[in-house]
Amino acid sequence: MDARTAAALTAAPDEAGAITARLADQLLGVSRRLGRAQRRLMEPLGITPAQARLLRTISHCEEPPRMADLAQRLEVVPRAVTTLVDGLEERGLARRVPDPDNRRVVRVELCEEGRAALSALRTARREAAADLLAPLDTEQRAQLSELLDALHGACTPSGA
Amino acid sequence: MDARTAAALTAAPDEAGAITARLADQLLGVSRRLGRAQRRLMEPLGITPAQARLLRTISHCEEPPRMADLAQRLEVVPRAVTTLVDGLEERGLARRVPDPDNRRVVRVELCEEGRAALSALRTARREAAADLLAPLDTEQRAQLSELLDALHGACTPSGA
DNA sequence: TATTGTTATACTCTATAACTATA
DNA sequence: TATAGTTATAGAGTATAACAATA
Numbered sequence: 001m002d003a004r005t006a007a008a009l010t011a012a013p014d015e016a017g018a019i020t021a022r023l024a025d026q027l028l029g030v031s032r033r034l035g036r037a038q039r040r041l042m043e044p045l046g047i048t049p050a051q052a053r054l055l056r057t058i059s060h061c062e063e064p065p066r067m068a069d070l071a072q073r074l075e076v077v078p079r080a081v082t083t084l085v086d087g088l089e090e091r092g093l094a095r096r097v098p099d100p101d102n103r104r105v106v107r108v109e110l111c112e113e114g115r116a117a118l119s120a121l122r123t124a125r126r127e128a129a130a131d132l133l134a135p136l137d138t139e140q141r142a143q144l145s146e147l148l149d150a151l152h153g154a155c156t157p158s159g160a
Numbered sequence: 161m162d163a164r165t166a167a168a169l170t171a172a173p174d175e176a177g178a179i180t181a182r183l184a185d186q187l188l189g190v191s192r193r194l195g196r197a198q199r200r201l202m203e204p205l206g207i208t209p210a211q212a213r214l215l216r217t218i219s220h221c222e223e224p225p226r227m228a229d230l231a232q233r234l235e236v237v238p239r240a241v242t243t244l245v246d247g248l249e250e251r252g253l254a255r256r257v258p259d260p261d262n263r264r265v266v267r268v269e270l271c272e273e274g275r276a277a278l279s280a281l282r283t284a285r286r287e288a289a290a291d292l293l294a295p296l297d298t299e300q301r302a303q304l305s306e307l308l309d310a311l312h313g314a315c316t317p318s319g320a
Numbered sequence: 321t322a323t324t325g326t327t328a329t330a331c332t333c334t335a336t337a338a339c340t341a342t343a
Numbered sequence: 344t345a346t347a348g349t350t351a352t353a354g355a356g357t358a359t360a361a362c363a364a365t366a
Contacts, residue, residue, distance in 0.1 A: 016298070017286040023301055024194055024289035025213075026308035031191035032235065034184055036334095039355085050356060053185075067325060075192065080357055082326060104324040104365045126177040129184035135310045138176070141183055144307045148186035150295045196357095199332085210333060227348060240334055242349060264342045264347045 030132070037128035045120055046091060052121045054084045055093060055110070059118055064097060064107035093117055190292065197288035205280055206251060212281045214244045215253060215270070219278055224257060224267035253277055 038049045047055070057073050058065060067085070071078040085108055088094035093114035099105035110118075133141060198209045207215070217233050218225060227245070231238040245268055248254035253274035259265035270278075293301060 017282075017290070019301060019305065020289045020293055021282070021286050023293060023305050023308070024198075024285065026305060026312060027187070027194060028191050029235075030308055030311050031188055034187060038184075048355065068323090075189075076356085077358065078325065079327090079359085083356085102324085102366075106325065122177075122181070125184065126181050129180045130177070132311060133180055133183060136307065140307060140310070141179060143303065145179065145183050145186060147296065147300055147304045147307070148183070148190055150300070151190050151292060152186060208332065228346090236333085237335065238348065239336085239350090243333085262343075262347085266348065 034128060034132050037131055038125060041124040041128050042121065045117065045124065047093075047117060047121060048087070051084055051087050051093075052125065054081070055088065055114060055118060055121065058094060058108055058110055059115070064109045066099070067106050067108065070108065088114065194288060194292050197291055198285060201284040201288050202281065205277065205284065207253075207277060207281060208247070211244055211247050211253075212285065214241070215248065215274060215278060215281065218254060218268055218270055219275070224269045226259070227266050227268065230268065248274065 035049060038052075042049060042052055054070065054074065057070060061069070065073075067078055067081050070081045070085075074081065085094065085096065088108075089096065091113075092111055094108055094110050097107050097109050099107050136144065195209060198212075202209060202212055214230065214234065217230060221229070225233075227238055227241050230245075231241045234241065245254065245256065248268075249256065251273075252271055254268055254270050257267050257269050259267050296304065
């Protein structure tokens with residue numbers, strides 16, 4: 001435990017807010033770097049991090065998901081998904097397919113190129129993360145994952 | 161430790177990359193939510209999260225920092241600082257002051273309104289963080305802070 | 321009338337490149 | 344020539360609001 005953390009914990013209750021705010025800064029700072037690394041590594045592939053995330057989300061679905069499903073999973077408004085899917089379609093990585101049972105619904109399927117891109121993206125993603133997480137050993141990563149998971153669960157009560 | 165984490169740790173070495181990538185997702189996901197909460201809570205104050213961060217950074221400096229100092233501290237290019245300081249000046253929270261010793265240099269000072277805004281912002285920021293971090297007890301927060309600090313130190317060798 | 325997705329629009333955050341003023 | 348900051352521009356990511364098509 002570093003000095004500031006230790007001091008905060010043993011000090012007045014007002015300091016609880018301070019350590020919490022500091023935690024927020026650390027979280028955002030680490031994410032900024034991670035995002036930069038991802039963008040840099042994915043750029044040669046012609047895919048943005050948000051598109052990559054969408055691609056993975058689609059691939060994790062049993063059947064081609066609806067636009068609304070994707071919006072919910074990505075925790076964004078449906079309008080944001082429209083733009084992302086547009087990008088994937090332009091690059092020939094995914095395609096919109098009409099739902100025969102409900103003509104309002106649009107489903108999104110991966111193309112072959114999309115599946116191919118996924119493995120290249122996995123490499124890029126892991127490299128970006130590995131770089132950032134290098135200072136942590138395996139046990140520390142597991143610990144970090146566990147702590148973050150607790151946060152995720154709390155804010156996404158509907159079993160993510 | 162959750163099931164996925166445990167499985168990843170005890171499985172083939174290839175899984176080390178998988179858990180690392182998952183960690184990246186968790187980190188980015190938590191940050192997205194935190195950022196949203198911050199923006200929502202700061203909006204009534206007419207200040208964006210990045211402006212708030214700049215305001216705090218200025219307040220942590222012993223003497224009015226140069227634009228270049230701020231860029232380095234915020235880990236952004238100098239051009240990005242220009243826009244942020246423009247925003248603070250428009251709102252009367254900070255002002256540019258010429259450096260008498262070097263006419264190329266611009267220093268940034270907080271105005272009285274800026275100092276006043278800082279306490280309101282502190283409240284907003286803590287509220288946003290407290291909300292997100294509610295699932296963690298004090299010890300877990302310290303643990304998380306320690307882990308994130310290790311990451312920060314690694315990527316910012318020049319003592320941040 | 322409610323739902324699904326889209327068009328239209330806007331804003332935050334950040335980057336690169338070219339330029340200006342100063343040293 | 345090197346440095347500090349800016350103007351100009353671009354693009355990623357995301358939001359709200361109004362609307363069309365369908366149910």
